[in-house]
Amino acid sequence: MNEVLTDRLVNEPSPAQLLAMLNVMVTIRRTEEQLGMDSKAGKLPGNVHLYIGQEAVAAGVCAHLGDDDFITSTHRGHGHFLAKGGKPRELIAEVHGKRTGACHGLAGSMHVADLSKGMLGANGIVGGGMAIAAGAALSAQLQGRGQVAVVFFGDGAASEGVLSEVFNIAALWKLPLVFVCENNLYSEFSPSATVTAGSLVDRPRPYGIPTTSIDGNDVVAVWAAAGEAVSRARQGLGPSFIEARTYRLRGHLEAEAGFIQTKYRTDEEVASWAKRDPIPAVAARLLAQGYLAEDGLAQIDSAVMLEVAEAVRFAEASEVPDMSYVEAAGFIRSAELGSR
Amino acid sequence: MNEVLTDRLVNEPSPAQLLAMLNVMVTIRRTEEQLGMDSKAGKLPGNVHLYIGQEAVAAGVCAHLGDDDFITSTHRGHGHFLAKGGKPRELIAEVHGKRTGACHGLAGSMHVADLSKGMLGANGIVGGGMAIAAGAALSAQLQGRGQVAVVFFGDGAASEGVLSEVFNIAALWKLPLVFVCENNLYSEFSPSATVTAGSLVDRPRPYGIPTTSIDGNDVVAVWAAAGEAVSRARQGLGPSFIEARTYRLRGHLEAEAGFIQTKYRTDEEVASWAKRDPIPAVAARLLAQGYLAEDGLAQIDSAVMLEVAEAVRFAEASEVPDMSYVEAAGFIRSAELGSR
Amino acid sequence: MAKKRLTQAINEAYIEEMDRNSRLVLYGEDVELSIFGDTRGLHGRFGASRVRNTPISEAALTGMAVGAAMAGNPVICHMMFSNFLYTGFDAIANQAAKLRLMTGGQARIPATFVAAIGGGTSTAAQHSDTPYPLLMNLGGVQVAVPSTPADAKGLLKTALRGENPTVFLIPRLRGATMGEVPEGDHLVPFGKAVVHRVGSDVTIVAIGATVSHALGAAETLRARGIEAEVVDPRTLVPLDEDAILESVAKTGRLVVVDESRDRCSAASHIAAVVADRGFHFLKSPVRRVTVPDTSLPYAPGLEKALLPDAAKVVAAVSAIFGDAQLEAP
Amino acid sequence: MAKKRLTQAINEAYIEEMDRNSRLVLYGEDVELSIFGDTRGLHGRFGASRVRNTPISEAALTGMAVGAAMAGNPVICHMMFSNFLYTGFDAIANQAAKLRLMTGGQARIPATFVAAIGGGTSTAAQHSDTPYPLLMNLGGVQVAVPSTPADAKGLLKTALRGENPTVFLIPRLRGATMGEVPEGDHLVPFGKAVVHRVGSDVTIVAIGATVSHALGAAETLRARGIEAEVVDPRTLVPLDEDAILESVAKTGRLVVVDESRDRCSAASHIAAVVADRGFHFLKSPVRRVTVPDTSLPYAPGLEKALLPDAAKVVAAVSAIFGDAQLEAP
Ligand SMILES: Cc1ncc(C[n+]2csc(CCOP(=O)(O)OP(=O)(O)O)c2C)c(N)n1
Ligand SMILES: Cc1ncc(C[n+]2csc(CCOP(=O)(O)OP(=O)(O)O)c2C)c(N)n1
Numbered sequence A, B: 001m002n003e004v005l006t007d008r009l010v011n012e013p014s015p016a017q018l019l020a021m022l023n024v025m026v027t028i029r030r031t032e033e034q035l036g037m038d039s040k041a042g043k044l045p046g047n048v049h050l051y052i053g054q055e056a057v058a059a060g061v062c063a064h065l066g067d068d069d070f071i072t073s074t075h076r077g078h079g080h081f082l083a084k085g086g087k088p089r090e091l092i093a094e095v096h097g098k099r100t101g102a103c104h105g106l107a108g109s110m111h112v113a114d115l116s117k118g119m120l121g122a123n124g125i126v127g128g129g130m131a132i133a134a135g136a137a138l139s140a141q142l143q144g145r146g147q148v149a150v151v152f153f154g155d156g157a158a159s160e161g162v163l164s165e166v167f168n169i170a171a172l173w174k175l176p177l178v179f180v181c182e183n184n185l186y187s188e189f190s191p192s193a194t195v196t197a198g199s200l201v202d203r204p205r206p207y208g209i210p211t212t213s214i215d216g217n218d219v220v221a222v223w224a225a226a227g228e229a230v231s232r233a234r235q236g237l238g239p240s241f242i243e244a245r246t247y248r249l250r251g252h253l254e255a256e257a258g259f260i261q262t263k264y265r266t267d268e269e270v271a272s273w274a275k276r277d278p279i280p281a282v283a284a285r286l287l288a289q290g291y292l293a294e295d296g297l298a299q300i301d302s303a304v305m306l307e308v309a310e311a312v313r314f315a316e317a318s319e320v321p322d323m324s325y326v327e328a329a330g331f332i333r334s335a336e337l338g339s340r
Numbered sequence C, D: 001m002a003k004k005r006l007t008q009a010i011n012e013a014y015i016e017e018m019d020r021n022s023r024l025v026l027y028g029e030d031v032e033l034s035i036f037g038d039t040r041g042l043h044g045r046f047g048a049s050r051v052r053n054t055p056i057s058e059a060a061l062t063g064m065a066v067g068a069a070m071a072g073n074p075v076i077c078h079m080m081f082s083n084f085l086y087t088g089f090d091a092i093a094n095q096a097a098k099l100r101l102m103t104g105g106q107a108r109i110p111a112t113f114v115a116a117i118g119g120g121t122s123t124a125a126q127h128s129d130t131p132y133p134l135l136m137n138l139g140g141v142q143v144a145v146p147s148t149p150a151d152a153k154g155l156l157k158t159a160l161r162g163e164n165p166t167v168f169l170i171p172r173l174r175g176a177t178m179g180e181v182p183e184g185d186h187l188v189p190f191g192k193a194v195v196h197r198v199g200s201d202v203t204i205v206a207i208g209a210t211v212s213h214a215l216g217a218a219e220t221l222r223a224r225g226i227e228a229e230v231v232d233p234r235t236l237v238p239l240d241e242d243a244i245l246e247s248v249a250k251t252g253r254l255v256v257v258d259e260s261r262d263r264c265s266a267a268s269h270i271a272a273v274v275a276d277r278g279f280h281f282l283k284s285p286v287r288r289v290t291v292p293d294t295s296l297p298y299a300p301g302l303e304k305a306l307l308p309d310a311a312k313v314v315a316a317v318s319a320i321f322g323d324a325q326l327e328a329p
């Protein structure tokens, strides 16, 4: 069905594939830096949770997916949206609350979705995407065209009971489902160790689900693990679980400085992870292998910056949605609006 | 606080303890046989789910508990109610819907509770008792008097997500909680293997919870495993998990013959488990050791039968509750009754 | 037309729609054996791929229905007793009800959640709720409550062809009720009430199992010279306000009968709609015959005392006529 | 009396009651750092045993609150946003609301579930619900919704001393609202409405954040010669029906303002109560100013258009006076 089906289980992405992932990562980074600035400048109606630092996970996983594969995402969903093929301008316009946004401004940052790309939505309910992805995987299985579904979720979300329900059903029914747990060491402001007992990566094991823990800041490691999991799923061998160890370089949400009185992580910790930024790492690798020119990253970067700048202009120039968008998306009729 | 605290980790119950458990098991058996008959005779307002065949589990576990320890139970809760010290006549009157019942006839079979005995209730919601027991364990921990909480649940219930949530929290907080999963091979009419992936007994392991699988029809095995788990809990070492492999010798509910068109288990299977009936086994053991006379079981049995017969008379002679019981137990006032 | 049981009518709706749409799937706990009989035979007919017994995992079941529906496979998600909707409530309240709005209209969610409602057989508090008020308030799920076999079949078939999430609630006590079911592709539209009995003196709006109480009460009332009109909304979301108002415009009086608990009940809402849009028609207080604000106890006498029945409907109607007489000096 | 923010009043209620009752514990996700500020300082003051950060496991949190309460430790179970009540709904709807009844009165369940409600800051559909109608319909949980700092403190303290499960809902937008809070052990009884403004021409019942809209509307209406009485029920379960009826007996007119969705809203229920028990007082239709039956979208203009505000209250009141004039020939 899908050219990605021809992906074979190899350990390394081709240079072209790696370059494409780098591009995705830079696009996520620059788009989010922009949104972070806009948020702090008070230009955005709602909050944003940035993915900065975790880009390798979305890029490495989604490299294996086509438009008719499905993903579900989290409150921290910009990266997944973009990696799955969503357009920066539709994302930016959405977060600006404009009718040209991916969801006509009804979703905002936390619910951004692009069903035409198989991106079934970021989700404001922690764990909310797990069963939805399993349902998409059930649909994929019934359709029999080799589609897969991937569920992205955080380490904190792994405490939601629905995850174990989905482990059980996905394993029983051999659903083409890939669990990607992005362990960024924090659940909001709680260090994972204080809210997560024992070993996260081992939890799927009793259900018979293969599981692995990888360096989520290494896009090649992510790509390899995801390739194996996706290929298993496409072959009808059932679900797999990947724990991607990573770190968010920004706050839980951009507005947090406004209400947080005590630090919940040290500057040293943040700095040490900043040194492991996944973007320079992959650029360096391509450079070393001779697949990127000395100024290659800069070139990618300027192209992306241009796109982002254009997207911001587009968003700013766009109109806000009117009530007809709500009516079209819901059950209410004009007659029901206002008081009665 | 509690004489059971002095239980030391020994592998075998004393003859007196074993006799007491035998007594509990026979009491459960005879009480339930009576309820089964009454159900089939149309004497009971609601359905009953019988525990017959599984008595060794309730008896073996509750032997370690005092009145200020807590248990939560399931839709199949008569055995737990009785083993925890509830009175047959209060159970029977309850299931008859009489005001002299343990819950004044408001509960029926599926919700029978005796808070004075630390029995926080059978539960009509599969998995409903898990978090309640964890909460009781939290209370026990806060009170610091060495109380423990035990949650009884079925193999089917293990698929409810809340179980994994409770694993996580109980392990993190080292709650004095014992999980007792009664694996009777069926979840309603579905064989466990068709609805349970992988290995049930291993599920608590990744949370760091000690876990063991035992023969639930051997009251000595149950007693030993529960003793260890309860003693860990009392010592502040946290939760433990016990899978007790057992079998219900009756239907999922007594009324099932009325609506089931196809058999969901073979006669041979039922017969083979009937041969492993836990009651004769423990009687034989006591007999062999010389602690029970030849007619010892028959004697226990007649005493119990007498008690059950008296309880039935008591229940039948009792009055039904009037609306004042609902008012006392809820928020409604007489003024709110009827139409308005 | 042939007389059929309500359960059989539902069974036929499943079969016809699964025949019609090969993407439609059904799953739930023990649907293969079928606790209520409504799903009987489906596993044999459509196979283990389209009819699936599930683990006891309501949160996953409701959420998966949303996901599969969004991905292109309509789902019948069988929840058995309506109290088990609470265990799977998040995906109904936060996902199914909201995703179409949140995605700006992109998401189509053809998921139908089926569950049995109501008391009357001493199943006690955790197997006897009538939770449509909760669902009505969610703002994004349709709610259908049939009272006859024909409506059961027709409403369910409509739900299964729709593109919005629907909760289809089966009045449990009515499963064995017989009624004429039209042959052929019988569809009942959503948002269209039906008048079961025409009358000029009082409008009785009744829902689900209470329709028969209303009809029973109407017979008693006729003997007293009061002609009641009995209106059954059939779907609560959408609600056919106009049909109710039309009836009240004629009768000037309204009693709403509803097996849900009183506070924020469907009865409350219908009363409120009429107290607003139909105020000028009203000659007497709008009465509600509902369940007092408690869960149902096990003891049969108490349960019966708490549930609506024909006598309570008669009492409510009599009370407003009493009121009216007191008024007209 | 000192002026305090609503959030601070809540914080004081926690502190005073935890000081008073050493068995009272508080837990929830990130309560140590405190997202809304209401739990700030508690962890430091009462220690890690009585104030616990939890994993994201709402089903366990609500259920544990029931269990700990039954076992003798009253619990403040902090649910953050009210939408997360749905993830933990079973233990509220099937356990907390029913266990006292099911155990024949044995169970005392002093569990208080705290959550923030309401829209207005583009938190979008999954962080802006106002779900008290669902809770009101459960029949076994009390529901308190304060509109002022004093009531927030007094109602919460009452909840924390009670023996029945209570959901205490914080109108999110009102967190920073300042108001006088009486010194000392300030308790506000459940089931007692308060009249914020006396008036003779129309009764406006308003809940939570909408109280200020009602008061704003009353000022505008005074300029038009209409004196509105503003009644705030403060608790929705129990509901002070008598106070509302007393006001309507005087004014003859009623508008109910409510930030929940319209269908089966608190406003619907209050309207229904008055259309029954207060029918003979009514001179004009009972209007509801509520949220149309949809979740709130992100775009601020749309969100604002959907939420009640003073102008909508003025419009609703004006409409019924228009009606009344049309009527009197
Ligand atoms: C059901 C639910 N509970 C709580 C929240 C509040 N909340 C939002 S994000 C978050 C932490 C999520 O942590 P994690 O899953 O690790 O994701 P991360 O933010 O680290 O990406 C919480 C508790 C929520 N949105 N939904
Ligand atoms: C939340 C919920 N879902 C479904 C049911 C219906 N139900 C009652 S018992 C049962 C099977 C329970 O199986 P198991 O836990 O193995 O207990 P057993 O009956 O074997 O003792 C089911 C599905 C229920 N009561 N509650």
Ligand SMILES: [Mg+2]
Pocket (backbone or CB within 6 Å): A154, A155, A156, A182, A183, A184, A185, A186, A187, A188
């Ligand atoms: Mg995290």
Ligand SMILES: [Mg+2]
Pocket (backbone or CB within 6 Å): B154, B155, B156, B182, B183, B184, B185, B186, B187, B188
């Ligand atoms: Mg079982």
